[in-house]
Amino acid sequence: MQVRYFATVSRSEAESAYSRLGVAFEDEGAPVAITEIDEAADRWEVAAYLDAGDDAEEGADRTEEFRNIAGLGPDAEIGREALPDQDWMAAVLAELKPVRAGRFVVHGAHDREKIGAHELSIEIEAGLAFGTGHHGTTAGCLTMLGRIVRLRKPSSALDLGTGSAVLAIALAKLARVDVLATDVDPVAVAVAAANVRANGVSARVETDRAGGFASTAVRRRAPYELIVANILAGPLIALAPAFRRHATRRADVVLSGILTGQAAAVRAAFRAQGFVHVETLTFGAWVTLHLRRAAA
Numbered sequence: 001m002q003v004r005y006f007a008t009v010s011r012s013e014a015e016s017a018y019s020r021l022g023v024a025f026e027d028e029g030a031p032v033a034i035t036e037i038d039e040a041a042d043r044w045e046v047a048a049y050l051d052a053g054d055d056a057e058e059g060a061d062r063t064e065e066f067r068n069i070a071g072l073g074p075d076a077e078i079g080r081e082a083l084p085d086q087d088w089m090a091a092v093l094a095e096l097k098p099v100r101a102g103r104f105v106v107h108g109a110h111d112r113e114k115i116g117a118h119e120l121s122i123e124i125e126a127g128l129a130f131g132t133g134h135h136g137t138t139a140g141c142l143t144m145l146g147r148i149v150r151l152r153k154p155s156s157a158l159d160l161g162t163g164s165a166v167l168a169i170a171l172a173k174l175a176r177v178d179v180l181a182t183d184v185d186p187v188a189v190a191v192a193a194a195n196v197r198a199n200g201v202s203a204r205v206e207t208d209r210a211g212g213f214a215s216t217a218v219r220r221r222a223p224y225e226l227i228v229a230n231i232l233a234g235p236l237i238a239l240a241p242a243f244r245r246h247a248t249r250r251a252d253v254v255l256s257g258i259l260t261g262q263a264a265a266v267r268a269a270f271r272a273q274g275f276v277h278v279e280t281l282t283f284g285a286w287v288t289l290h291l292r293r294a295a296a
Protein backbone atom coordinates (compact mmCIF):
# COMPACT_ATOMS: atom_id res chain seq x y z
CA MET A 1 0.00 0.00 0.00
CA GLN A 2 1.32 3.44 -0.93
CA VAL A 3 0.56 6.68 0.86
CA ARG A 4 0.86 10.07 -0.83
CA TYR A 5 2.21 12.77 1.51
CA PHE A 6 1.88 16.31 0.21
CA ALA A 7 2.24 19.96 1.21
CA THR A 8 1.52 23.28 -0.46
CA VAL A 9 4.48 25.65 -0.29
CA SER A 10 6.26 28.36 -2.31
CA ARG A 11 8.17 27.44 -5.43
CA SER A 12 11.61 27.79 -3.84
CA GLU A 13 10.52 25.68 -0.86
CA ALA A 14 9.02 23.08 -3.21
CA GLU A 15 12.21 22.91 -5.31
CA SER A 16 14.41 22.43 -2.29
CA ALA A 17 12.00 19.88 -0.73
CA TYR A 18 11.79 17.99 -4.02
CA SER A 19 15.58 17.65 -4.27
CA ARG A 20 15.96 16.54 -0.68
CA LEU A 21 13.13 13.99 -0.92
CA GLY A 22 14.45 12.66 -4.23
CA VAL A 23 17.89 12.03 -2.81
CA ALA A 24 16.55 10.60 0.48
CA PHE A 25 14.15 8.18 -1.18
CA GLU A 26 16.25 7.29 -4.20
CA ASP A 27 17.19 3.85 -2.81
CA GLU A 28 13.56 3.17 -1.93
CA GLY A 29 12.49 3.99 -5.50
CA ALA A 30 9.69 6.16 -4.07
CA PRO A 31 8.37 8.66 -6.63
CA VAL A 32 8.40 12.33 -5.64
CA ALA A 33 6.54 15.01 -7.55
CA ILE A 34 6.25 18.76 -7.76
CA THR A 35 3.17 20.37 -9.29
CA GLU A 36 2.23 23.95 -9.97
CA ILE A 37 -1.03 24.93 -8.26
CA ASP A 38 -1.08 28.67 -8.89
CA GLU A 39 2.09 30.26 -10.24
CA ALA A 40 0.87 33.85 -9.73
CA ALA A 41 0.16 33.14 -6.05
CA ASP A 42 3.45 31.15 -5.76
CA ARG A 43 1.62 28.03 -4.60
CA TRP A 44 3.25 24.68 -5.46
CA GLU A 45 2.63 21.17 -4.22
CA VAL A 46 5.44 18.81 -3.34
CA ALA A 47 4.54 15.17 -2.81
CA ALA A 48 6.16 11.81 -2.11
CA TYR A 49 4.61 8.36 -2.59
CA LEU A 50 5.84 6.27 0.31
CA ASP A 51 5.32 2.65 1.18
CA ALA A 52 3.15 1.93 4.23
CA GLY A 53 3.31 -1.87 4.25
CA ASP A 54 0.13 -3.89 3.70
CA ASP A 55 -2.33 -1.60 5.43
CA ALA A 56 -2.04 2.18 5.18
CA GLU A 57 -4.41 2.72 8.10
CA GLU A 58 -2.37 0.52 10.39
CA GLY A 59 0.98 1.14 8.72
CA ALA A 60 3.59 3.60 9.91
CA ASP A 61 2.65 7.26 9.64
CA ARG A 62 5.61 8.86 7.87
CA THR A 63 4.30 12.43 8.07
CA GLU A 64 7.10 13.65 10.34
CA GLU A 65 9.74 11.88 8.26
CA PHE A 66 8.33 13.66 5.18
CA ARG A 67 8.33 17.01 7.06
CA ASN A 68 11.91 16.63 8.28
CA ILE A 69 13.40 15.45 5.00
CA ALA A 70 11.50 18.08 2.99
CA GLY A 71 12.74 20.77 5.42
CA LEU A 72 9.17 21.95 6.16
CA GLY A 73 8.52 23.92 9.32
CA PRO A 74 6.28 22.77 12.19
CA ASP A 75 3.40 24.92 10.85
CA ALA A 76 3.42 23.46 7.36
CA GLU A 77 0.24 21.47 6.78
CA ILE A 78 0.98 18.01 5.44
CA GLY A 79 -1.75 15.96 3.75
CA ARG A 80 -1.82 12.15 3.76
CA GLU A 81 -3.79 10.07 1.28
CA ALA A 82 -3.78 6.25 1.03
CA LEU A 83 -3.66 4.84 -2.51
CA PRO A 84 -4.94 1.32 -3.13
CA ASP A 85 -2.16 -0.78 -4.70
CA GLN A 86 -1.96 -0.53 -8.48
CA ASP A 87 -5.69 0.05 -9.02
CA TRP A 88 -5.21 3.79 -9.25
CA MET A 89 -2.26 3.29 -11.59
CA ALA A 90 -4.30 1.05 -13.93
CA ALA A 91 -7.10 3.61 -13.91
CA VAL A 92 -4.71 6.45 -14.72
CA LEU A 93 -3.08 4.47 -17.53
CA ALA A 94 -6.41 3.60 -19.12
CA GLU A 95 -7.23 7.31 -19.34
CA LEU A 96 -3.91 8.47 -20.70
CA LYS A 97 -4.17 10.20 -24.05
CA PRO A 98 -1.44 9.87 -26.67
CA VAL A 99 1.36 12.42 -26.24
CA ARG A 100 3.24 13.97 -29.14
CA ALA A 101 6.83 15.10 -28.49
CA GLY A 102 9.12 15.97 -31.35
CA ARG A 103 8.61 13.28 -33.99
CA PHE A 104 7.25 10.75 -31.52
CA VAL A 105 3.81 9.82 -30.32
CA VAL A 106 3.77 7.90 -27.05
CA HIS A 107 0.55 5.97 -26.42
CA GLY A 108 -0.97 3.00 -24.64
CA ALA A 109 -2.19 -0.18 -26.38
CA HIS A 110 -5.78 1.13 -26.07
CA ASP A 111 -4.95 3.95 -28.52
CA ARG A 112 -3.03 1.89 -31.09
CA GLU A 113 -5.66 2.43 -33.80
CA LYS A 114 -5.53 6.22 -33.40
CA ILE A 115 -1.88 6.54 -34.45
CA GLY A 116 -1.19 7.67 -38.02
CA ALA A 117 1.02 5.53 -40.27
CA HIS A 118 3.43 8.49 -40.72
CA GLU A 119 3.95 8.89 -36.96
CA LEU A 120 6.87 7.36 -35.03
CA SER A 121 4.93 5.35 -32.48
CA ILE A 122 6.14 4.23 -29.05
CA GLU A 123 3.65 1.97 -27.30
CA ILE A 124 4.09 2.11 -23.54
CA GLU A 125 2.38 0.36 -20.69
CA ALA A 126 4.24 2.07 -17.86
CA GLY A 127 2.84 -0.13 -15.08
CA LEU A 128 4.65 0.93 -11.95
CA ALA A 129 7.56 2.42 -13.90
CA PHE A 130 7.87 6.11 -14.74
CA GLY A 131 7.70 7.18 -18.36
CA THR A 132 4.34 7.46 -20.12
CA GLY A 133 5.60 10.49 -22.03
CA HIS A 134 3.19 12.80 -20.18
CA HIS A 135 5.77 14.32 -17.87
CA GLY A 136 7.63 17.44 -18.98
CA THR A 137 10.97 15.71 -18.40
CA THR A 138 10.16 12.77 -20.70
CA ALA A 139 8.70 15.07 -23.34
CA GLY A 140 11.82 17.26 -23.08
CA CYS A 141 14.15 14.26 -23.55
CA LEU A 142 12.15 12.92 -26.51
CA THR A 143 12.22 16.29 -28.24
CA MET A 144 15.92 16.81 -27.55
CA LEU A 145 16.87 13.29 -28.70
CA GLY A 146 14.92 13.85 -31.94
CA ARG A 147 16.91 17.05 -32.60
CA ILE A 148 20.28 15.48 -31.82
CA VAL A 149 19.97 12.34 -33.92
CA ARG A 150 18.71 14.33 -36.91
CA LEU A 151 22.14 16.02 -36.99
CA ARG A 152 24.38 13.21 -35.78
CA LYS A 153 23.48 9.56 -35.27
CA PRO A 154 25.37 7.99 -32.38
CA SER A 155 26.80 4.49 -32.74
CA SER A 156 26.20 3.61 -29.08
CA ALA A 157 23.81 4.93 -26.44
CA LEU A 158 23.05 4.55 -22.74
CA ASP A 159 19.65 5.28 -21.17
CA LEU A 160 20.42 5.74 -17.46
CA GLY A 161 17.22 5.51 -15.39
CA THR A 162 15.21 3.98 -18.20
CA GLY A 163 11.89 3.59 -16.30
CA SER A 164 9.40 2.34 -18.92
CA ALA A 165 12.24 2.35 -21.55
CA VAL A 166 10.41 5.09 -23.46
CA LEU A 167 13.66 6.93 -24.33
CA ALA A 168 15.61 3.77 -25.25
CA ILE A 169 12.77 2.68 -27.56
CA ALA A 170 12.69 6.16 -29.12
CA LEU A 171 16.44 6.00 -29.82
CA ALA A 172 16.24 2.50 -31.27
CA LYS A 173 13.37 3.43 -33.56
CA LEU A 174 14.58 6.83 -34.67
CA ALA A 175 18.34 6.39 -34.89
CA ARG A 176 18.53 2.57 -35.21
CA VAL A 177 21.22 2.72 -32.55
CA ASP A 178 22.06 -0.03 -30.04
CA VAL A 179 21.01 1.13 -26.58
CA LEU A 180 21.71 -0.17 -23.10
CA ALA A 181 18.71 0.64 -20.88
CA THR A 182 19.53 0.49 -17.19
CA ASP A 183 17.68 1.31 -13.97
CA VAL A 184 18.25 0.85 -10.26
CA ASP A 185 14.63 -0.26 -9.83
CA PRO A 186 14.07 -3.95 -10.75
CA VAL A 187 10.32 -3.31 -11.22
CA ALA A 188 11.10 -0.63 -13.80
CA VAL A 189 13.49 -2.96 -15.63
CA ALA A 190 10.83 -5.68 -15.89
CA VAL A 191 8.39 -3.13 -17.34
CA ALA A 192 11.12 -1.80 -19.63
CA ALA A 193 11.89 -5.28 -20.99
CA ALA A 194 8.19 -5.90 -21.75
CA ASN A 195 7.88 -2.56 -23.55
CA VAL A 196 11.05 -3.22 -25.56
CA ARG A 197 9.56 -6.53 -26.76
CA ALA A 198 6.14 -4.96 -27.50
CA ASN A 199 7.81 -2.32 -29.66
CA GLY A 200 9.85 -4.88 -31.62
CA VAL A 201 13.24 -3.42 -30.71
CA SER A 202 14.71 -6.30 -28.67
CA ALA A 203 17.55 -6.66 -31.17
CA ARG A 204 18.67 -3.09 -30.45
CA VAL A 205 17.81 -2.47 -26.78
CA GLU A 206 19.39 -4.48 -23.97
CA THR A 207 17.79 -4.00 -20.54
CA ASP A 208 20.06 -4.16 -17.52
CA ARG A 209 18.71 -4.61 -14.03
CA ALA A 210 21.99 -4.19 -12.18
CA GLY A 211 21.42 -0.47 -12.50
CA GLY A 212 23.55 2.60 -12.83
CA PHE A 213 27.15 3.27 -13.81
CA ALA A 214 28.47 0.56 -11.46
CA SER A 215 26.81 -2.24 -13.45
CA THR A 216 29.02 -4.64 -15.37
CA ALA A 217 26.95 -4.27 -18.55
CA VAL A 218 27.25 -0.47 -18.46
CA ARG A 219 31.03 -0.65 -18.04
CA ARG A 220 31.42 -3.39 -20.66
CA ARG A 221 29.80 -1.29 -23.39
CA ALA A 222 31.40 2.07 -22.46
CA PRO A 223 32.25 4.60 -23.74
CA TYR A 224 28.99 5.89 -25.24
CA GLU A 225 28.45 8.47 -27.96
CA LEU A 226 25.14 9.43 -26.39
CA ILE A 227 23.94 9.23 -22.78
CA VAL A 228 20.43 10.24 -21.74
CA ALA A 229 19.48 10.40 -18.06
CA ASN A 230 16.14 11.62 -16.76
CA ILE A 231 16.82 11.30 -13.05
CA LEU A 232 17.03 14.06 -10.43
CA ALA A 233 19.36 17.07 -10.21
CA GLY A 234 21.06 15.85 -7.01
CA PRO A 235 22.09 12.44 -8.39
CA LEU A 236 23.05 13.99 -11.75
CA ILE A 237 25.45 16.40 -10.03
CA ALA A 238 26.93 13.58 -7.96
CA LEU A 239 27.32 11.41 -11.07
CA ALA A 240 28.92 14.09 -13.31
CA PRO A 241 32.44 12.53 -13.06
CA ALA A 242 30.99 9.12 -14.00
CA PHE A 243 29.34 10.66 -17.08
CA ARG A 244 32.76 11.89 -18.17
CA ARG A 245 34.34 8.44 -17.68
CA HIS A 246 31.61 6.75 -19.72
CA ALA A 247 31.35 9.29 -22.55
CA THR A 248 33.38 9.40 -25.77
CA ARG A 249 35.05 12.67 -26.72
CA ARG A 250 32.32 14.86 -28.27
CA ALA A 251 29.62 12.59 -26.78
CA ASP A 252 26.14 14.09 -26.52
CA VAL A 253 24.56 14.04 -23.07
CA VAL A 254 20.87 14.76 -22.43
CA LEU A 255 19.86 15.42 -18.83
CA SER A 256 16.44 15.97 -17.30
CA GLY A 257 14.57 15.68 -14.01
CA ILE A 258 15.91 19.17 -13.36
CA LEU A 259 13.77 22.04 -12.07
CA THR A 260 14.45 25.44 -13.62
CA GLY A 261 16.11 26.68 -10.42
CA GLN A 262 18.52 23.72 -10.41
CA ALA A 263 19.77 23.98 -14.01
CA ALA A 264 22.69 26.31 -13.25
CA ALA A 265 24.09 23.93 -10.60
CA VAL A 266 23.81 20.93 -12.94
CA ARG A 267 25.49 22.84 -15.76
CA ALA A 268 28.31 23.93 -13.45
CA ALA A 269 28.94 20.36 -12.25
CA PHE A 270 29.16 19.12 -15.83
CA ARG A 271 31.26 22.11 -16.97
CA ALA A 272 33.79 21.09 -14.32
CA GLN A 273 33.97 17.68 -16.05
CA GLY A 274 34.60 19.19 -19.49
CA PHE A 275 31.03 19.29 -20.88
CA VAL A 276 29.85 22.35 -22.80
CA HIS A 277 26.25 23.50 -22.93
CA VAL A 278 24.51 23.15 -26.29
CA GLU A 279 20.80 23.75 -25.67
CA THR A 280 18.13 23.95 -22.98
CA LEU A 281 14.44 23.06 -23.42
CA THR A 282 11.84 24.02 -20.83
CA PHE A 283 8.54 22.16 -20.33
CA GLY A 284 6.56 23.68 -17.46
CA ALA A 285 8.76 23.73 -14.37
CA TRP A 286 11.25 21.30 -15.92
CA VAL A 287 14.34 21.78 -18.04
CA THR A 288 16.14 19.35 -20.30
CA LEU A 289 19.80 20.05 -21.01
CA HIS A 290 21.85 19.07 -24.03
CA LEU A 291 25.57 19.04 -23.19
CA ARG A 292 28.52 17.85 -25.23
CA ARG A 293 31.85 16.55 -23.99
CA ALA A 294 34.57 18.83 -25.26
CA ALA A 295 36.97 17.29 -27.79
CA ALA A 296 40.15 17.99 -25.83
Ligand SMILES: C[S@@+](CC[C@H](N)C(=O)[O-])C[C@H]1O[C@@H](n2cnc3c(N)ncnc32)[C@H](O)[C@@H]1O
Pocket: 026, 029, 129, 130, 131, 132, 133, 137, 138, 141, 160, 161, 162, 163, 164, 165, 166, 167, 182, 183, 184, 185, 188, 211, 212, 213, 230, 231, 232, 235, 257
Ligand atom coordinates in the same frame (compact mmCIF):
# COMPACT_ATOMS: atom_id res chain seq x y z
C1 LIG B 1 11.97 10.08 -13.84
S1 LIG B 1 12.18 8.37 -14.19
C2 LIG B 1 12.60 8.46 -15.94
C3 LIG B 1 11.99 7.35 -16.77
C4 LIG B 1 12.18 7.51 -18.26
N1 LIG B 1 13.60 7.46 -18.63
C5 LIG B 1 11.56 8.80 -18.76
O1 LIG B 1 12.31 9.66 -19.20
O2 LIG B 1 10.34 8.95 -18.71
C6 LIG B 1 13.74 8.09 -13.41
C7 LIG B 1 14.17 6.64 -13.37
O3 LIG B 1 15.55 6.64 -13.00
C8 LIG B 1 15.81 5.60 -12.09
N2 LIG B 1 17.04 6.02 -11.38
C9 LIG B 1 17.16 6.96 -10.42
N3 LIG B 1 18.46 7.12 -10.09
C10 LIG B 1 19.18 6.27 -10.87
C11 LIG B 1 20.58 5.95 -10.99
N4 LIG B 1 21.50 6.57 -10.24
N5 LIG B 1 20.97 5.02 -11.88
C12 LIG B 1 20.04 4.38 -12.64
N6 LIG B 1 18.70 4.62 -12.56
C13 LIG B 1 18.28 5.56 -11.69
C14 LIG B 1 14.53 5.48 -11.28
O4 LIG B 1 14.39 4.18 -10.73
C15 LIG B 1 13.46 5.79 -12.34
O5 LIG B 1 12.97 4.61 -12.97
